[in-house]
Amino acid sequence: MKSSRDFLLGFITGVVAGILTAPKSGQESRQWIQDEADKRTKDLQDQWSKGVEQVKAQVEQVKAQVNQWTGKLQSEGEQHKDKYNEKVDDMASKAHEGVDSAKKSVKVD
Template sequence: MKSSRDFLLGFITGVVAGILTAPKSGQESRQWIQDEADKRTKDLQDQWNKGVEQVKTQVEQVKSQVNQWTGKLQDEGEQKKEKYNEKVDNLADKAHEGVDAAKQSIKAE
Protein backbone atom coordinates (compact mmCIF):
# COMPACT_ATOMS: atom_id res chain seq x y z
CA MET A 1 0.00 0.00 0.00
CA LYS A 2 2.77 2.39 0.92
CA SER A 3 4.54 1.98 -2.44
CA SER A 4 1.28 2.70 -4.29
CA ARG A 5 0.68 5.81 -2.21
CA ASP A 6 4.26 6.97 -2.72
CA PHE A 7 3.98 6.39 -6.47
CA LEU A 8 0.72 8.34 -6.67
CA LEU A 9 2.12 11.20 -4.60
CA GLY A 10 5.24 11.33 -6.79
CA PHE A 11 3.15 11.27 -9.94
CA ILE A 12 0.91 14.11 -8.78
CA THR A 13 3.92 16.14 -7.66
CA GLY A 14 5.56 15.63 -11.07
CA VAL A 15 2.43 16.66 -12.92
CA VAL A 16 2.01 19.80 -10.81
CA ALA A 17 5.70 20.69 -11.22
CA GLY A 18 5.43 20.18 -14.95
CA ILE A 19 2.36 22.37 -15.19
CA LEU A 20 3.88 25.12 -13.11
CA THR A 21 7.07 25.15 -15.20
CA ALA A 22 5.22 25.04 -18.52
CA PRO A 23 5.60 27.99 -20.90
CA LYS A 24 2.15 29.33 -19.95
CA SER A 25 1.73 32.38 -17.81
CA GLY A 26 1.11 31.89 -14.10
CA GLN A 27 -2.47 33.06 -14.44
CA GLU A 28 -3.15 30.64 -17.32
CA SER A 29 -1.57 27.77 -15.38
CA ARG A 30 -3.57 28.56 -12.24
CA GLN A 31 -6.78 28.81 -14.28
CA TRP A 32 -6.02 25.50 -15.98
CA ILE A 33 -5.33 23.87 -12.60
CA GLN A 34 -8.58 25.31 -11.22
CA ASP A 35 -10.55 24.09 -14.24
CA GLU A 36 -9.04 20.61 -14.00
CA ALA A 37 -9.69 20.47 -10.26
CA ASP A 38 -13.31 21.51 -10.81
CA LYS A 39 -13.70 18.93 -13.56
CA ARG A 40 -12.20 16.14 -11.44
CA THR A 41 -14.29 17.18 -8.45
CA LYS A 42 -17.46 17.04 -10.54
CA ASP A 43 -16.45 13.63 -11.91
CA LEU A 44 -15.86 12.33 -8.38
CA GLN A 45 -19.19 13.73 -7.20
CA ASP A 46 -20.97 12.07 -10.12
CA GLN A 47 -19.29 8.75 -9.35
CA TRP A 48 -20.14 9.11 -5.66
CA ASN A 49 -23.79 9.85 -6.45
CA LYS A 50 -23.98 6.85 -8.79
CA GLY A 51 -22.48 4.64 -6.08
CA VAL A 52 -24.95 5.96 -3.51
CA GLU A 53 -27.86 5.28 -5.87
CA GLN A 54 -26.62 1.75 -6.50
CA VAL A 55 -26.34 1.09 -2.78
CA LYS A 56 -29.84 2.50 -2.20
CA THR A 57 -31.22 0.28 -4.95
CA GLN A 58 -29.54 -2.78 -3.48
CA VAL A 59 -30.77 -1.95 0.02
CA GLU A 60 -34.34 -1.64 -1.30
CA GLN A 61 -34.00 -5.00 -3.05
CA VAL A 62 -32.75 -6.62 0.16
CA LYS A 63 -35.59 -5.03 2.15
CA SER A 64 -38.10 -6.33 -0.37
CA GLN A 65 -36.64 -9.84 -0.20
CA VAL A 66 -36.63 -9.80 3.60
CA ASN A 67 -40.25 -8.64 3.63
CA GLN A 68 -41.20 -11.49 1.27
CA TRP A 69 -39.42 -14.04 3.47
CA THR A 70 -40.98 -12.59 6.59
CA GLY A 71 -44.43 -12.81 5.01
CA LYS A 72 -43.87 -16.41 3.98
CA LEU A 73 -42.64 -17.36 7.44
CA GLN A 74 -45.62 -15.68 9.07
CA ASP A 75 -48.02 -17.46 6.71
CA GLU A 76 -46.37 -20.81 7.36
CA GLY A 77 -46.45 -20.14 11.09
CA GLU A 78 -50.16 -19.33 10.97
CA GLN A 79 -50.89 -22.49 8.97
CA LYS A 80 -48.96 -24.65 11.43
CA LYS A 81 -50.69 -22.94 14.35
CA GLU A 82 -54.10 -23.65 12.79
CA LYS A 83 -53.20 -27.33 12.21
CA TYR A 84 -51.95 -27.62 15.78
CA ASN A 85 -55.13 -26.06 17.16
CA GLU A 86 -57.26 -28.40 15.02
CA LYS A 87 -55.39 -31.43 16.39
CA VAL A 88 -55.76 -30.18 19.96
CA ASP A 89 -59.47 -29.58 19.39
CA ASN A 90 -59.88 -33.07 17.91
CA LEU A 91 -58.05 -34.64 20.83
CA ALA A 92 -60.18 -32.65 23.29
CA ASP A 93 -63.35 -33.78 21.51
CA LYS A 94 -62.21 -37.40 21.65
CA ALA A 95 -61.35 -37.02 25.33
CA HIS A 96 -64.85 -35.61 26.02
CA GLU A 97 -66.38 -38.48 24.04
CA GLY A 98 -64.33 -40.95 26.07
CA VAL A 99 -65.38 -39.33 29.33
CA ASP A 100 -69.03 -39.32 28.19
CA ALA A 101 -68.77 -42.97 27.15
CA ALA A 102 -67.23 -43.85 30.53
CA LYS A 103 -70.07 -42.02 32.32
CA GLN A 104 -72.65 -43.86 30.27
CA SER A 105 -71.06 -47.25 31.00
CA ILE A 106 -70.93 -46.47 34.70
CA LYS A 107 -74.62 -45.45 34.69
CA ALA A 108 -75.55 -48.59 32.77
CA GLU A 109 -74.03 -50.84 35.41
Protein backbone atom coordinates in the same frame (compact mmCIF):
# COMPACT_ATOMS: atom_id res chain seq x y z
CA MET B 1 1.00 -0.05 -0.63
CA LYS B 2 3.96 2.18 0.15
CA SER B 3 5.31 1.92 -3.40
CA SER B 4 1.90 2.93 -4.79
CA ARG B 5 1.81 5.92 -2.47
CA ASP B 6 5.36 6.88 -3.44
CA PHE B 7 4.52 6.54 -7.13
CA LEU B 8 1.40 8.66 -6.75
CA LEU B 9 3.29 11.31 -4.78
CA GLY B 10 6.02 11.39 -7.44
CA PHE B 11 3.46 11.60 -10.21
CA ILE B 12 1.63 14.50 -8.57
CA THR B 13 4.91 16.28 -7.87
CA GLY B 14 5.92 15.88 -11.50
CA VAL B 15 2.60 17.19 -12.77
CA VAL B 16 2.74 20.21 -10.46
CA ALA B 17 6.35 20.93 -11.46
CA GLY B 18 5.40 20.62 -15.12
CA ILE B 19 2.49 22.98 -14.72
CA LEU B 20 4.52 25.53 -12.84
CA THR B 21 7.31 25.48 -15.42
CA ALA B 22 5.00 25.41 -18.44
CA PRO B 23 5.19 28.33 -20.86
CA LYS B 24 1.76 29.60 -19.77
CA SER B 25 1.16 32.69 -17.75
CA GLY B 26 0.49 32.32 -14.04
CA GLN B 27 -3.14 33.27 -14.52
CA GLU B 28 -3.60 30.69 -17.29
CA SER B 29 -1.93 28.01 -15.18
CA ARG B 30 -4.07 28.84 -12.15
CA GLN B 31 -7.22 28.80 -14.30
CA TRP B 32 -6.21 25.44 -15.79
CA ILE B 33 -5.57 24.02 -12.30
CA GLN B 34 -8.94 25.36 -11.12
CA ASP B 35 -10.72 23.90 -14.15
CA GLU B 36 -9.07 20.50 -13.64
CA ALA B 37 -9.87 20.54 -9.93
CA ASP B 38 -13.51 21.39 -10.71
CA LYS B 39 -13.66 18.64 -13.32
CA ARG B 40 -12.18 16.05 -10.95
CA THR B 41 -14.48 17.17 -8.14
CA LYS B 42 -17.51 16.79 -10.39
CA ASP B 43 -16.31 13.36 -11.51
CA LEU B 44 -15.92 12.28 -7.88
CA GLN B 45 -19.37 13.66 -7.02
CA ASP B 46 -20.88 11.76 -9.94
CA GLN B 47 -19.16 8.54 -8.88
CA TRP B 48 -20.31 9.07 -5.29
CA SER B 49 -23.90 9.64 -6.44
CA LYS B 50 -23.82 6.49 -8.57
CA GLY B 51 -22.41 4.52 -5.66
CA VAL B 52 -25.09 5.83 -3.32
CA GLU B 53 -27.80 4.92 -5.83
CA GLN B 54 -26.37 1.42 -6.20
CA VAL B 55 -26.33 0.95 -2.44
CA LYS B 56 -29.90 2.23 -2.19
CA ALA B 57 -31.00 -0.20 -4.89
CA GLN B 58 -29.31 -3.09 -3.10
CA VAL B 59 -30.89 -2.08 0.20
CA GLU B 60 -34.30 -2.07 -1.47
CA GLN B 61 -33.64 -5.55 -2.89
CA VAL B 62 -32.67 -6.82 0.55
CA LYS B 63 -35.77 -5.22 2.08
CA ALA B 64 -37.97 -6.87 -0.54
CA GLN B 65 -36.34 -10.25 0.11
CA VAL B 66 -36.75 -9.88 3.88
CA ASN B 67 -40.40 -8.89 3.43
CA GLN B 68 -40.93 -11.91 1.21
CA TRP B 69 -39.33 -14.24 3.78
CA THR B 70 -41.29 -12.63 6.60
CA GLY B 71 -44.55 -13.10 4.74
CA LYS B 72 -43.70 -16.71 3.99
CA LEU B 73 -42.78 -17.40 7.61
CA GLN B 74 -45.97 -15.76 8.86
CA SER B 75 -48.03 -17.78 6.41
CA GLU B 76 -46.36 -21.02 7.43
CA GLY B 77 -46.75 -20.07 11.09
CA GLU B 78 -50.47 -19.52 10.58
CA GLN B 79 -50.78 -22.88 8.85
CA HIS B 80 -49.00 -24.65 11.70
CA LYS B 81 -51.11 -22.77 14.23
CA ASP B 82 -54.30 -23.82 12.44
CA LYS B 83 -53.18 -27.48 12.31
CA TYR B 84 -52.24 -27.36 15.99
CA ASN B 85 -55.63 -25.88 16.92
CA GLU B 86 -57.42 -28.54 14.86
CA LYS B 87 -55.53 -31.30 16.65
CA VAL B 88 -56.25 -29.77 20.04
CA ASP B 89 -59.95 -29.49 19.15
CA ASP B 90 -59.95 -33.08 17.89
CA MET B 91 -58.29 -34.33 21.07
CA ALA B 92 -60.72 -32.32 23.19
CA SER B 93 -63.64 -33.86 21.29
CA LYS B 94 -62.25 -37.35 21.78
CA ALA B 95 -61.69 -36.63 25.46
CA HIS B 96 -65.32 -35.47 25.82
CA GLU B 97 -66.48 -38.57 23.98
CA GLY B 98 -64.39 -40.72 26.32
CA VAL B 99 -65.80 -38.97 29.37
CA ASP B 100 -69.36 -39.33 28.03
CA SER B 101 -68.73 -42.98 27.29
CA ALA B 102 -67.35 -43.51 30.77
CA LYS B 103 -70.38 -41.76 32.28
CA LYS B 104 -72.75 -43.99 30.29
CA SER B 105 -70.93 -47.15 31.30
CA VAL B 106 -71.02 -46.14 34.94
CA LYS B 107 -74.78 -45.40 34.80
CA VAL B 108 -75.61 -48.64 33.01
CA ASP B 109 -73.97 -50.88 35.61
